[in-house]
Amino acid sequence: MALRFEVSLLHLADITEEGVTFQSPVDGKPMLLTPEESIHIQNNIGADIIMALDDVVKTTITGPRIEEAMYRTLRWIDRCIAAHKKPDVQNLFGIVQGGLDPVLRYAIGGLSGGEDKESFWRVVAQCTAGLPDNKPRYVMGVGYPLDIVVCSALGADMYDCVYPTRTARFGTALVPEGVLKLKQNAMATDERPIDPTCSCMLSRDLHMSIVEGRFPEFVRRFLRTQFPKGDVPKWVCNAMEVAGIDISECCTSNKCLVPSTEVQPLYVPVDVKGGVPN
Amino acid sequence: MRFAVTKVCGGGGKARAGALHVGGIGVETPALLLSTRKGLPAFVSCDLLASLPLPDSLLLHICPTHFIEGPPSKTISNIGGLHHMLGLPNHILVAAAGDSIESLPSSDATNKFGASFETPSGRRLVKPTDYVELISCMKPNLWASLADEVPAWSSEKRNKISVDRTLRWLDECIALNKASGMNTLGVVVGGSSIEQRKLCATEVSKRNVSGFWIGGFGLGENTEERCSLLNAVTDCLPSDKLRLVSRLGLPEEVLEGVAAGVDLFDSTYIYQLTMGGFALVFPVDTVERGMQNGVFESSSGDSTKINLRATVYRKDTSRLVDTCSCFTCQNHTRAYLNHLLNVHEMLAQILLEIHNTHHYLRFFHSIRKAIKDGEFDIFRQQFIESRRAHIATAVL
Numbered sequence: 001m002a003l004r005f006e007v008s009l010l011h012l013a014d015i016t017e018e019g020v021t022f023q024s025p026v027d028g029k030p031m032l033l034t035p036e037e038s039i040h041i042q043n044n045i046g047a048d049i050i051m052a053l054d055d056v057v058k059t060t061i062t063g064p065r066i067e068e069a070m071y072r073t074l075r076w077i078d079r080c081i082a083a084h085k086k087p088d089v090q091n092l093f094g095i096v097q098g099g100l101d102p103v104l105r106y107a108i109g110g111l112s113g114g115e116d117k118e119s120f121w122r123v124v125a126q127c128t129a130g131l132p133d134n135k136p137r138y139v140m141g142v143g144y145p146l147d148i149v150v151c152s153a154l155g156a157d158m159y160d161c162v163y164p165t166r167t168a169r170f171g172t173a174l175v176p177e178g179v180l181k182l183k184q185n186a187m188a189t190d191e192r193p194i195d196p197t198c199s200c201m202l203s204r205d206l207h208m209s210i211v212e213g214r215f216p217e218f219v220r221r222f223l224r225t226q227f228p229k230g231d232v233p234k235w236v237c238n239a240m241e242v243a244g245i246d247i248s249e250c251c252t253s254n255k256c257l258v259p260s261t262e263v264q265p266l267y268v269p270v271d272v273k274g275g276v277p278n
Numbered sequence: 279m280r281f282a283v284t285k286v287c288g289g290g291g292k293a294r295a296g297a298l299h300v301g302g303i304g305v306e307t308p309a310l311l312l313s314t315r316k317g318l319p320a321f322v323s324c325d326l327l328a329s330l331p332l333p334d335s336l337l338l339h340i341c342p343t344h345f346i347e348g349p350p351s352k353t354i355s356n357i358g359g360l361h362h363m364l365g366l367p368n369h370i371l372v373a374a375a376g377d378s379i380e381s382l383p384s385s386d387a388t389n390k391f392g393a394s395f396e397t398p399s400g401r402r403l404v405k406p407t408d409y410v411e412l413i414s415c416m417k418p419n420l421w422a423s424l425a426d427e428v429p430a431w432s433s434e435k436r437n438k439i440s441v442d443r444t445l446r447w448l449d450e451c452i453a454l455n456k457a458s459g460m461n462t463l464g465v466v467v468g469g470s471s472i473e474q475r476k477l478c479a480t481e482v483s484k485r486n487v488s489g490f491w492i493g494g495f496g497l498g499e500n501t502e503e504r505c506s507l508l509n510a511v512t513d514c515l516p517s518d519k520l521r522l523v524s525r526l527g528l529p530e531e532v533l534e535g536v537a538a539g540v541d542l543f544d545s546t547y548i549y550q551l552t553m554g555g556f557a558l559v560f561p562v563d564t565v566e567r568g569m570q571n572g573v574f575e576s577s578s579g580d581s582t583k584i585n586l587r588a589t590v591y592r593k594d595t596s597r598l599v600d601t602c603s604c605f606t607c608q609n610h611t612r613a614y615l616n617h618l619l620n621v622h623e624m625l626a627q628i629l630l631e632i633h634n635t636h637h638y639l640r641f642f643h644s645i646r647k648a649i650k651d652g653e654f655d656i657f658r659q660q661f662i663e664s665r666r667a668h669i670a671t672a673v674l
Contacts, residue, residue, distance in 0.1 A: 188348055188349055188350065188353070189349070189350060189352075189353045191353060191356055191357050
């Protein structure tokens with residue numbers, strides 16, 4: 001079980017070096033959440049995986065705030081590590097911020113809203129290239145099935161998203177081909193099951209395809225089912241090229257024919273002391 | 279379908295235990311029909327339905343008027359009937375039109391063409407031909423004919439019309455559905471007139487039906503009146519056939535019905551409790567009553583139920599009911615339910631519906647046991663007295 005604080009969603013968040021001051025959703029009074037307090041609360045709740053408190057910035061902003069957020073997040077992760085009382089049973093995940101500026105990026109927070117897909121996949125790719133191989137990479141707030149396939153191809157391992165629950169509330173079913181809007185009139189007399197193959201759409205199939213060494217074929221099959229006309233979005237094609245997966249047979253539309261020279265070279269992240277992390 | 283009375287309570291009492299066999303499944307009576315919305319319980323999903331006590335939880339009350347807006351009866355028929363559409367091949371579906379929540383009989387609008395109901399999508403008139411067509415597409419195990427139910431305060435003239443109309447519709451329903459005539463429940467109405475009730479009961483008994491649905495109760499009538507009316511009806515019905523009564527849900531009402539010789543009960547009591555955030559806690563048998571020992575100190579409910587929204591449960595880490603083996607009591611605390619209700623999580627209703635259904639089915643089980651042990655009258659008397667004692671204590 002994993003737990004994290006969605007500070008970005010709370011009203012009137014005021015961020016200082018001490019912590020985050022926000023309006024309590026219960027009684028409206030101001031509340032201060034420090035890195036130490038966030039860890040203590042998570043220690044009490046007892047989740048298996050807990051998150052550090054990060055200084056969240058919108059990925060679309062620019063300027064010195066991004067750098068400030070990045071460094072503060074690093075100081076806060078150190079405070080979280082110090083405050084963690086149960087390191088042997090609860091696993092602490094660090095979150096790294098830094099907007100979309102490739103210089104500052106380390107890891108994979110703050111990507112679930114607002115940014116365009118081309119920026120999105122590049123940031124994920126840079127992070128997975130720069131983070132240690134032997135620790136799980138958790139892309140918070142992602143996402144649509146297509147996003148999950150692309151991020152998995154780029155080396156991400158864990159995801160969370162409200163999408164399935166929220167879309168179910170609106171009467172939409174997720175199927176291999178995309179979505180089914182069950183409230184529509186045409187569905188009233190449709191006697192077919194929602195999905196005749198009826199296995200979990202991604203996790204089990206995706207995992208097994210990697211384990212059994214046939215992930216590229218999984219990706220191709222996935223894209224063929226979702227885009228039967230071959231109109232795979234350009235950002236997916238770009239991402240898959242970087243990920244080293246050949247999806248040329250899925251792309252028959254002009255939209256996704258991208259000459260290699262158009263793909264920007266990736267910036268290899270450098271750590272704060274100037275060295276290249278392994 | 280087979281029904282047989284297995285034991286009648288001695289001493290002149292009319293309470294009886296019975297055995298109902300439908301489609302290879304046997305259940306004992308008196309029994310509860312779980313209320314549904316469009317065929318399924320309001321919150322408990324199909325997979326969780328299987329964790330409720332068996333075979334008691336196989337009995338479901340289906341309200342045909344829930345399906346007026348859709349799906350179309352032809353679609354239901356193409357899928358193979360309600361059992362297939364709902365994914366409940368082994369359940370016993372009993373169809374009777376009208377319930378207290380989503381399908382209230384609207385006696386003012388009922389006319390010679392059909393019965394009117396207040397539904398969430400407005401007032402709907404249901405004609406006998408349409409009704410029988412829907413029933414034959416749904417293919418329930420048992421179904422009641424269409425009735426003109428009137429409340430207790432209807433005029434004598436209106437009441438008489440309702441009796442004539444209901445009998446006429448019964449004959450029409452039987453004629454239209456000759457193939458499954460053996461699964462029909464004839465409806466007995468008659469409002470608050472003993473004479474009309476007896477007349478209707480006698481007439482319905484002459485038809486070739488498998489049992490009887492006693493309608494027209496639970497519409498706001500006087501409780502004392504109801505007792506004598508109910509007994510007047512059951513006195514005129516053949517003792518070897520099934521009797522179902524709707525909208526009598528409170529424990530005392532159920533006991534009254536059982537004492538009058540009723541076998542099946544359907545009501546929305548569990549649904550209403552669940553929606554209100556209540557959990558049933560009353561002791562279900564004499565053993566438990568002894569344990570509770572007349573001491574019940576709670577400002578947030580009464581001896582029947584507790585209101586989980588009350589702040590007194592915020593840190594209460596005890597179970598809903600200590601002796602209950604339902605999923606909710608085995609896995610969760612009152613504090614958790616209080617929290618779920620506070621944050622408006624759907625899980626609250628699911629857990630409450632599981633517990634309340636479980637608890638109420640245990641109550642019915644105790645009733646059956648008391649009848650089989652020949653002690654129903656004592657059981658009923660003690661139950662009512664213990665509740666009065668709690669009320670007296672609360673007043674003092």
